[in-house]
Amino acid sequence: MLIRSSKLGTLPPVERVRSRPWIAVAVAVGALLVLGWLTWAIYVAADRGAREGLGVLIAWPALVAAVLLICLPFVLVYLLVRRQGDSDAAAAPPVPRGEPEA
DSSP states (O other): OOOTTTTTTTTHHHHHHHHHHHHHHHHHHHHHHHHHHHHHHHHHHHHHHHHHHHHHHHHHHHHHHHHHHHHHHHHHHHHHHHHHHHHHHHSSOOTTTSSSSO
């Protein structure tokens, strides 16, 4: 008995990546950043010792977390203003075309 289906053998994440190729770009860039960070930590540990290598492993994620914490309020304000603007636009009555406003 043969089962014929267009969804057979496809995974939902694969379909999501096919529909939005920027997801694949973001994953590739993230993987390259993590790989570069680990490679640099290994280089520093081999060149200057384990303490400095451990410092690289700890310092860079701490810096990224600090930048994210600094940027978070700005992103939240942007999302709040955008949501408020969308609700204001939906509440306003439509202006008919061709007729000037009074």
